[in-house]
Amino acid sequence: MYGIIDKLYKTNNATEEELLFVLNNIDDDSKKYLIEKSNEIRLRVYGKKVYLRGLIEFTNYCVRNCMYCGIRAKNAKADRYRLTKEDILECADIGDRLGYKTYVLQGGEDPYFTDEVMIDIIKSIKAKYPNNAITLSLGERSYESYEKMFKAGADRYLLRHETASKELYENLHPGASFENRRKCLSDLKKIGYQIGAGFMVGLPNQTNEDLVKDLLYIKELDPEMCGIGPFIPQKDTPLGKEEGGTLEATTTLLGIIRLLLPNVLLPATTALGSVHPLGREQGLKAGGNVVMPNLSPTRVRDKYALYDGKICTGDEAAECRNCIEGRINRSGFEVEVTRGDNIKWQRREM
Numbered sequence: 001m002y003g004i005i006d007k008l009y010k011t012n013n014a015t016e017e018e019l020l021f022v023l024n025n026i027d028d029d030s031k032k033y034l035i036e037k038s039n040e041i042r043l044r045v046y047g048k049k050v051y052l053r054g055l056i057e058f059t060n061y062c063v064r065n066c067m068y069c070g071i072r073a074k075n076a077k078a079d080r081y082r083l084t085k086e087d088i089l090e091c092a093d094i095g096d097r098l099g100y101k102t103y104v105l106q107g108g109e110d111p112y113f114t115d116e117v118m119i120d121i122i123k124s125i126k127a128k129y130p131n132n133a134i135t136l137s138l139g140e141r142s143y144e145s146y147e148k149m150f151k152a153g154a155d156r157y158l159l160r161h162e163t164a165s166k167e168l169y170e171n172l173h174p175g176a177s178f179e180n181r182r183k184c185l186s187d188l189k190k191i192g193y194q195i196g197a198g199f200m201v202g203l204p205n206q207t208n209e210d211l212v213k214d215l216l217y218i219k220e221l222d223p224e225m226c227g228i229g230p231f232i233p234q235k236d237t238p239l240g241k242e243e244g245g246t247l248e249a250t251t252t253l254l255g256i257i258r259l260l261l262p263n264v265l266l267p268a269t270t271a272l273g274s275v276h277p278l279g280r281e282q283g284l285k286a287g288g289n290v291v292m293p294n295l296s297p298t299r300v301r302d303k304y305a306l307y308d309g310k311i312c313t314g315d316e317a318a319e320c321r322n323c324i325e326g327r328i329n330r331s332g333f334e335v336e337v338t339r340g341d342n343i344k345w346q347r348r349e350m
């Protein structure tokens, strides 16, 4: 075990068998060692900096039927909303004042937001805040659509691959294509976006072998960001009565990812904070260096109900900002008020 962790630390690589051995056999002492090593790498690459992204959940309409997701099309109980361009710009104003120099525009796959509508939103934000970054997270679209939004000013795109196991993927995403999800990620990369992939931990029927596939896929894809979080059941979905993923399993995977990809931007996700009161703090200590506080208007927050027990649905943006800074500081890290690009891109700009 310790030999494999040392190898990961020194070479940022491990074989399929070695990764499986770690996931199958990690215990309290070896976990402590893994976290120590991943924290060392994170401090070497990013120092104590934690980047903030203002998350704007701008629509919960979705044409997809992902089995785990509370905003799936077939969930008749979801209370649907769309933010207007003016709403989104207001969020951008508040975010800029709070020091969020990246906006993440996330939503279900909502046909209302055509390329034309998105281009108008992107250009309007960039006209006002040319130095702030825009991350899109709108799901699967065509190459042409991604390219048009990139040319309009979008900088990054977050599209979790969800799981690198084809069978599991197909069971969880009726009517969707495993291959197309991956094609989207390679299209986004080709176009020039900083990309974010990622996966859920603790999905029903997910094995450690499946998680090793996720780790190997991430290593090969080499994305600028990797968003991972525990699966959490949502009561009005087909998986509503299943068990969710754990803080322990997720922080182990965060630690391994930091060792595999030293430069990666790694969020301590809201889902991690939702399974444990100190989940995000533990995520930062395991190698995380990004937090995405919610910037959506409070009147819609609880409607973006991907899973049950989601935190931060009642707080005003300014309260979230203070709360998050306190949590970051108490974990031994510091808020960094910049766009927070991947270190490779920061070096490219110098």
Ligand code: SAM
Pocket (backbone or CB within 6 Å): 068, 069, 070, 071, 106, 107, 108, 109, 137, 138, 139, 140, 158, 159, 160, 162, 199, 200, 229, 230, 231, 232, 233, 234, 271, 306, 307
């Ligand atoms: N529609 C876009 C897409 O497909 O990438 C972005 C929105 S989607 C709701 C954002 C992410 O939420 C997904 O990538 C998924 O990993 C996560 N998610 C959805 N339901 C979840 C659940 N029950 N537990 C944990 N994460 C969930």
